[in-house]
Amino acid sequence: MKIAHISDTHFPQIIKESFDRSIEKINNSDIEFVIHTGDLVDRGYLREYEEAIQSFSKLKKPIIFVPGNHDGKNVGLKLFENFIGPLNGVKEGKDYVVIYLNSVIPDMNEGRISNSSFLWLKETLRGHLDKEIKIVCFHHHLVPVPNTGRERNVLFNSGDVLDLLLKYGVNLVLNGHKHYPNVYKLEDLVIVNAGTMCSIKTRLGDKNSFNIIEIDDKIKVKTLRFGEIREREYERKKERIYNVNSEKLFRIVQIAGTCIDNSDIFNKKMFLNAFKKISTLNPDFIVHCGDIVNEGLNKNYTLAAKYLKTPIFFVPGPRDINYLGYNLFPKYFDFIETHVTKKVAFKFLNSCQYDSDIGVIGRGELDRIKQFSRIPSEFKAIVLHHNLLPIENTREKGLLEDAGDILYELTRLKIDLVLTGHSSHPSARKIENTLVVNANSLSCKRQRNLFGNSFNIIDVYKDFIYVSEIQSLSGSRHVLGIWKRKI
Amino acid sequence: MFLDIEKAKYPIKQFITRGIIGIDKNETIKNACKKMTEFGISSLAVLENENIIGFLSKKDVIKGIAEGLSVNAKINKIMSKNLVFCESSVSIGEALEIMANFQVRHILVKEKEEFIGIFSLKDIIDLQKFSLETQISSD
Structure with missing residues (x-):
């Protein structure tokens, strides 16, 4: 099947030439239908909807419209329903199903798949398990997108949505929102963001663009930016x-998340049992991804130094550097930037900001990551506290502020492994060639x-990486x- | 505490770890045991030219040893040659029924003519056990 993926037209703020050229190209192609992933209009006004519908009458292919945050401004979702139809829906073919749903919180830029939509999505996926190709579309981006600035408005519940889509074997997700075209393969799921097809609101001086997606044994995404075509191609089958x-x-x-202190937040029994187990596992390296202490106070650090005598590589979490922690962390624990052996090279990053839960890496550190990627080691790992990918059972607040750019660079540099430790929930996902593993808290009662x-x-083998979670109390x-390593 | 009826209706693909750990058919029982311990699992797919030709569980090993086989015997002497499998779209309830009919604790999961994972009784027991441990550790 072949479809066109367009987005963020933002009527009336359009470049007419871009709109006409795109529609002409789609009309003259062999695509089956078009999916518009939201922000049809700019302010949700009646006249904008009228103009948009009038303009799209030139399109000679069937089209699915998904609501975006701009469509929902000024009670615009009511107009969306009147002019276009339901906010959630299903298009079914012989081998495929397209499920589209509303991710808009009226008058807010941030998105959310509401509880009822989430349950509806789950039921709809369950009802279409036999379909060879499953496509899900909503406006807000599922994973951070590069070149789009501050990363604070992926879906609130993107971790849960991602988990659901992976569990039900969805092949393709189509998003808009950030006006920047991007494609990732995360596990078996291809995640496609469309740029803006015709709006003046481009990023990075980027051109207007839209995607043509072809699905057979492979998923091929062609981004047509005027005068330039980018292509990505992914195998649908994975070695099992x-x-x-x-x-x-x-x-x-x-x-x-050891969260050591004298209060009952720190579960001493969990901590001692976990370290008893670790001593039997013969690890080559122990890495602590932050939140060593519950609060950055002297008494907590003194206690932590007593408990953590095993050789460990540390990166700080926000709990470690609040209050006096900024000064205490380097006094009690060594923070080294890199550790290089023949088999593996680690780069440790401090992603914390003083008195803030939100993490950041920044451009200077990104340059150092690029230098690190040139180290001639067989396997490269980056360690930091904050999340690069959304984690299930959490709100997206654990993501790095610059997650979009950092994720893009780490995957582009083909970093083998990224270890994070925020959000108190375990997770392991491979995005492109990079495996991103998050650790749950080891002994904090808040998990x-x-x-x-x-x-x-x-466990890193020559041909694959095997990741397991060990329960702190019982082992x-x-x-x-389990993931194949890149060759 | 225990698997509720509602969950038994869920498709099995939601619960499996995608990926199958396999071992060559000419390996010894001892080596298979070592690998099961190393990977923390209780079964292995048995491979010939990277294709699954049999299935080896802890139960097969215990039975083989009890019957007097040496730990240096090859695993193809004790492996189950009849592969018990189900499609990834069947519910947990249906998978459990197939497992009960064949009296096995593991079932291979197939999707589009390919094996994609293994579902075991341990997966369900783990979930219950972990919940129980969380309760024990709450004080």
Whole structure:
């Protein structure tokens, strides 16, 4: 099947030439139908809707419109329903299903798949399990997009939505919102963001663009920016069988959120049991992804230094540097920037800002990451506290402020592994060639995992990476996943 | 505490870890045990030219040893040659029924003619166990 993916037209603020050329191109192509991922109009006004509908009458292909945050301004969603139709819906073909849904919170730029829409999506996916191709569309971006500035408005519940789409084997997600075209493959899911087709609101001086997507054994995304075409192609099938005869290279134990203090937030029993288990696991490296202490106070650091005598690489979390922690962290724990061995090179990043939960890496550090990527080591790992990808059971607030740009660079530089430790929920997802693993809190009572406090072990073999979660109290092991290494 | 009826209706694809860990058919029982311990799992797919030709569970190993086989015997002597599998779209309830009919604790999961993962009784038990442990550790 072949479809066109357009977005963010923002009537009436359009460049007419871009609109006409795009429509002409689509009309003269062999695509089956068009999906518009939101922001049809700019302010949600009646006249804007009238003008947009009138302009789209030139299109000779069927089209699905998805509401965007701009369509919902000034009670615009009512007009959207009147002019276009339902906010959520399904288009079904012989082999495919397209599920489109509303992610708009009226008069806000941020998005959310509401509880009822989430349940509807789940039921609809369950009802279409037999479809070869499953496509889901909504306006707000599911994962951070590069070149779009401050990353604070992915869907509030993007972690849960991503988890649902992966569990039900969705092949393709189409988003708009950020006016910048981008494509990622996350596990088996291809995530496509469209640029703006005809609006004056481009980013980075970027040109207007839209996507043509072809799906057969592969998913091919062609971004047509006037005068330039970008193409990405992904295999739909993934290797599933892993032979245990692969040589084991090293083992990393990844911990986070020990949250040591004298209060009952710190679960001492969990901590002691977890470290008893770690001592039997023979790790080559132990990495602490932050939130060592519950608050950055002297008494907590003194206690933490007593408990954490095993050699560990540390990066700070926001709890470590608040109050006096900014000065205490380097006094009690060594923070090194890199650790390089023949088999693996680590780069440790401080992503914390004083008295803020929001993380940032910044341009200077990004330059140092680029230098690090040139180290001639077989395997490269980046360690930081804040999340690069949305995590299930959490609101998106744990993401780095500049997650879009950092994620893009880390995947482009083909960093093998990224270890993070925010949000108190374990997660392991491969995006492009980079595996991103988040650790749950090891011994903090404030955690979000049904399985209880835990830490991760990451076994790197010659051919694959095997990640498991170990329950802090009992040492029970739960496999998070297995991924082929890039060759 | 225990698997509720509603969850039993969910498709099995939602609960499996995608990826199958396999071992060559000419490996010894001892080596298979080592690998099960190393990976923290209780079964292995048995491979010939990277294709699954059999299935080996802890139960097969115990039975083989009890019957007098040496730990250096090859795993193809004790593996189950009849592969028990289900489609990824079946519900947990349906998968459990197939497992009960064949009296096995693991089931291979297939999607579009390819094996994509394994579902085991341990997956359900783990969920219950972890919840229980969380309650124990709450004081």
